[in-house]
Amino acid sequence: MTVARSLIPGLDEIISHGDPERRAEAARRIAALFLQGAATFRSEHVDLFDGILSGLVPYTEIAARAELAERLSVIANAPRALVGQLAREDEISIAGPLLRRSPVVDEQALVEIARAKGQGHLLAMSERPRLSCDLTDVILRRGDRDVVRRAAGNTGALFSEPGYATLIRRAGHDAVLTLAVGQRDDLSASQLKELLSGTIDVIRRRLLEVAKPGRQSAIKQAMNDISALSERVESRRDFAPAQRTILALHHAGDLNESALLGFAKAHRYEESVAALAAMSGLKIATLDRLMSGDRHDPIMIVGKRVGLDWASIRALILLRLGPNRVPAPADMESARVNFSRLMPSTAERMVGFWRTRESA
Known part of the structure; x- marks a missing residue:
């Protein structure tokens, strides 16, 4: 540190009583000195730089701190206190590089920052080469x-059992997340089947297309197991009485959204499916299969196609879950938002796709 004091006369005075401009200039010069010789400094030298820079760097401009953070993020012996100070800044251009890759930011600090900071900080740390279960x-x-998608696609991330349960639940409303989670090598066979049981067929097949060859056999097995289960479920349902009821309503001119909503609220599954089939032009077997999973997407797609209101969509979601299951308020709100954003043209294409599959 004698070198620093010789380069910057009066350094002690600047640190103690200097104005912000002089402190910023001193910080710039001392940081440059550290960066130049970081590879050769012993730990005691790094500690000396750390003590001085931690008091001076806050007086530099945001752009200067961001540049310094970027350069420090790849240095294994970067000043620990200074790095921790920068990593906790609210400005993501400063904290981001260190949260993404700095080996100096330890696990405890990462968890602390993840609990306190915003989505930009979470997104940055979700890109780290390694993520522990506690952090995820x-x-x-x-x-x-976006944060959850990035973490799920990080091959260096570890997830606890509750963590995977959360991923699978959130994937029920997010096809992109389903594809990311489904490609993970550490996903067990039972977790994979649970993930795919909550998605529609077109997403399952897309996952099969993008997955690595070594992962495809597990995906195929899960799809076969789900198909076999769906066939057994369908064989236990008798839609004939429901079809007669819906046909009578149709002839009377009373087959409309109000009738469908009444069936759904009364938990009359067969009548609800038969009514929705008649209104959408899809086969009962197709709708029954689409509604047997854990995803809300098919209901929202078909509902958007036939012009249903959110109240009817909500009733159909509750119907599919059954009278003894209540969705989390956050899940239902997410479904409502997704339904409001769903474009009619997108729903039209999906229903057309299902019709084409029926014909094939």
Whole structure:
């Protein structure tokens, strides 16, 4: 540190009583000195730089701190206190590089930051080469859609059992997340089947297309197991009485959204499916299969296609879940938002696709 003091006369005075401009200039010069010789400094030298820079760097401009953070993020012996200070800044251009890759930011600090900071910080740390279960638990609990997708696609991330349960639940409303989770090598066979049982056939087949060859056999097995289960479920349902009821309503001119809503609220599954089939032009077997999973997407797609209101969609979701299951308020709100954003043209294409599959 004698070198630093010789380069910057009066350094002690600047640190103690200097104005912000002088402190910023001193910080710039000392940081440059550290970066130049970081590879050769012993730990005691790094500690000396750390003590001085931690007091000076806050007086530099945002752009200067962001540049310094970027350069420090790849240095294994970067000043620990300074890195921790920068990684906790609210400005993501400063904290981001360190949260993404700095080996100096330890696990405890990462978890602390994940609990306190916003989505930009969570997104940055979700890109780290390694993520522990403790950290991903926090990321999944607080992260938005983009954060969770990024973490799920990170091959260096580890997830706890509750973490995977959260991923699978959130994937029920997010096809992109389903594809990311389904490609993970550490996903067990039972978790894979649970994931795919909550998605529609077109997404399952897309996952099969994009997965690595070594993962495809497990996906095929899960799809076969789900198909066999769906066939057994369909064989236990008798839609004939429901079809007669719906046909009578149709002839009387009373087959409409109000009638469908009444069937759904009364938990009359067969009548609801038969009514929705008649209104959409899809086969009963197709709708029954689409509604047997854990995803809300098919109901929202068909509902958007025939012009249903959210109240009817909500009733159909509750019908599919059964009288003894209540969805989390956050899940239902997510479904409502997704339904409002769903474009009629997109719904038209999907229903057309299902009709084509029926004909084939």
